Amino acid sequence: MLEVSDLHCAYGNVNILQGVSLSVTAGEILCLMGRNGAGKTTTLKCIMGLVRSSSGSVMLDGLEISQLPAHKIPGLGIGYIPQGRRLFSELTVAENLEIGLMTRNSGRNIREQVLEIFPRLRERMDQTAQTLSGGEQQMLATARALCLEPAILLLDEPTEGLQPSMIEQIRQVIISMKNEGAAVILVEQRLDAVLSIANRVTFIENGISRETVDAEKLDRDNEYLARYVGV
Amino acid sequence: MDLGPYLLLASLEGAVQAAVLALTAVGLSLVFGVMRIVNVAHGEFFMLGAVFAWWIATFFGGHPAIGFIAALLIAPLLTGLVAVIVDWFVLKRLEYDPEGTIVATIGVLYIIQQVVLMTYGPDARPVEAPFNHRFYFPWFGYSSYKLFVIAAAIAILIGVWMIMAKTRIGLVLRATQLDRETATAFGIEVNRIYALVFGLGAALAAMAAVLIVPIQQAHYLMGGDPLLLSFIVVIIGGLGSLRGTVVAAALIGMSDGIISVFFTPTLAKILATLLVAMVLVYRPNGLFGTRSA
Ligand SMILES: Nc1ncnc2c1ncn2[C@@H]1O[C@H](COP(=O)(O)OP(=O)(O)O)[C@@H](O)[C@H]1O
Numbered sequence: 001m002l003e004v005s006d007l008h009c010a011y012g013n014v015n016i017l018q019g020v021s022l023s024v025t026a027g028e029i030l031c032l033m034g035r036n037g038a039g040k041t042t043t044l045k046c047i048m049g050l051v052r053s054s055s056g057s058v059m060l061d062g063l064e065i066s067q068l069p070a071h072k073i074p075g076l077g078i079g080y081i082p083q084g085r086r087l088f089s090e091l092t093v094a095e096n097l098e099i100g101l102m103t104r105n106s107g108r109n110i111r112e113q114v115l116e117i118f119p120r121l122r123e124r125m126d127q128t129a130q131t132l133s134g135g136e137q138q139m140l141a142t143a144r145a146l147c148l149e150p151a152i153l154l155l156d157e158p159t160e161g162l163q164p165s166m167i168e169q170i171r172q173v174i175i176s177m178k179n180e181g182a183a184v185i186l187v188e189q190r191l192d193a194v195l196s197i198a199n200r201v202t203f204i205e206n207g208i209s210r211e212t213v214d215a216e217k218l219d220r221d222n223e224y225l226a227r228y229v230g231v
Numbered sequence: 232m233d234l235g236p237y238l239l240l241a242s243l244e245g246a247v248q249a250a251v252l253a254l255t256a257v258g259l260s261l262v263f264g265v266m267r268i269v270n271v272a273h274g275e276f277f278m279l280g281a282v283f284a285w286w287i288a289t290f291f292g293g294h295p296a297i298g299f300i301a302a303l304l305i306a307p308l309l310t311g312l313v314a315v316i317v318d319w320f321v322l323k324r325l326e327y328d329p330e331g332t333i334v335a336t337i338g339v340l341y342i343i344q345q346v347v348l349m350t351y352g353p354d355a356r357p358v359e360a361p362f363n364h365r366f367y368f369p370w371f372g373y374s375s376y377k378l379f380v381i382a383a384a385i386a387i388l389i390g391v392w393m394i395m396a397k398t399r400i401g402l403v404l405r406a407t408q409l410d411r412e413t414a415t416a417f418g419i420e421v422n423r424i425y426a427l428v429f430g431l432g433a434a435l436a437a438m439a440a441v442l443i444v445p446i447q448q449a450h451y452l453m454g455g456d457p458l459l460l461s462f463i464v465v466i467i468g469g470l471g472s473l474r475g476t477v478v479a480a481a482l483i484g485m486s487d488g489i490i491s492v493f494f495t496p497t498l499a500k501i502l503a504t505l506l507v508a509m510v511l512v513y514r515p516n517g518l519f520g521t522r523s524a
């Protein structure tokens with residue numbers, strides 16, 4: 001479904017990605033793992049077109065999208081949940097969702113579906129995003145992306161700084177998206193979270209994707225984790 | 232006249248100033264807020280609005296109201312178009328770099344001024360007011376057109392507020408202002424929004440100018456004062472805050488009017504500039520600003 005090959009990109013003249021390849025199919029969860037600064041966030045931004053790639057390709061269902069203007073990419077059905085949530089802080093919950101709904105002209109029924117997944121947000125519709133708790137903010141960031149009815153979901157460390165109950169809820173949403181046939185790319189540092197939901201894991205080191213392995217092959221004393229993540 | 236009526240007269244003059252200033256400054260504030268650039272050529276868009284108004288009014292002839300209404304509709308449109316062209320050919324190419332755009336808009340300022348000097352000439356020319364009744368208070372008569380200016384400016388400001396608060400495009404503008412990268416990740420074409428905002432900001436300055444030309448004549452150097460006062464207002468109101476800008480414009484415009492009537496216009500400018508200095512020292516985010524960056 002989404003196939004990234006040999007992606008290179010730079011900020012100014014500092015090379016950040018120097019050969020990232022990965023692929024994810026419908027109904028599958030691919031985890032990206034790697035140390036801080038390895039280039040996981042940059043990989044997702046590059047897929048979204050927010051950072052221009054200097055070479056390599058991003059194919060979505062056979063269509064090369066890496067040369068498209070960035071604002072055209074979400075409309076193809078890619079929902080992005082950025083690291084640190086990046087909500088429109090002074091806009092209300094309802095307005096944040098509206099931005100998501102506008103992306104692909106989704107109807108009111110989509111908004112209802114999303115609010116059924118996150119009933120807490122319904123009680124907070126007129127509050128500004130910055131007044132929500134951390135967990136509610138993550139719900140809103142996720143809900144905003146689900147408003148696109150995404151075929152592909154990119155999540156960048158969605159459980160960062162959340163309480164266990166909230167982590168579990170986010171996990172359930174990711175699993176149900178997968179079961180509905182979405183392709184999911186998840187950047188995650190927490191090993192237990194990865195092992196319990198990932199199908200495959202791609203390890204990134206210094207801007208290069210080193211290896212992709214089935215999640216079943218990983219366990220706590222696996223050499224991959226020691227080498228690429230340092231646990 | 233007693234002090235009371237004199238004060239009323241001074242307040243009316245101040246309110247006219249405040250109304251026009253609020254429109255101009257909201258244009259500047261919108262551009263700064265959404266695009267994060269300081270538009271030094273903003274006063275020239277004001278001047279262009281006045282000059283276009285003269286041309287349009289002269290072209291239409293007939294009853295002054297026809298020319299005036301035509302000017303009020305067309306001059307902001309033409310000015311907005313000039314601004315969109317500037318955005319496309321200059322600002323976009325600089326990738327909206329904060330320092331680069333300051334220097335570039337200084338250049339644009341001189342280009343617009345000189346082109347107007349070469350075509351329109353060095354003369355100050357009036358546009359006739361659409362109507363010229365006098366409204367009689369018990370103590371003095373007052374131009375009904377000036378009262379209309381106050382009302383029209385308030386109506387336009389309410390219109391801007393409605394667009395920003397209640398429409399889809401307003402929502403998109405606010406989202407872009409808050410986080411352009413995330414806005415892009417949700418399908419918003421930031422470059423188009425920037426062109427629109429730059430055009431809208433210039434059009435607001437032009438509307439203010441069309442309202443003022445029946446009172447003050449159109450002249451190629453008339454952009455200086457509105458630029459300075461708009462900067463003062465935008466700084467006092469808090470960069471990018473529309474509500475703060477309107478309140479600060481009312482404050483500066485009214486006090487400018489009243490102090491000018493009772494003392495001298497120079498004293499009014501001195502006090503306004505002093506206020507800016509105080510705000511910069513004690514409330515660097517403006518009286519109403521919230522953003523810390
Ligand atoms: N806007 C930027 N400008 C310059 N360098 C950046 C920028 N964003 C990230 N980097 C650098 O790119 C590298 C990869 O960052 P990132 O993709 O955020 O890593 P990760 O998400 O894996 O922790 C880091 O070395 C980081 O310092």
Ligand SMILES: [Mg+2]
Pocket residue numbers: 040041042083156
């Ligand atoms: Mg990261």
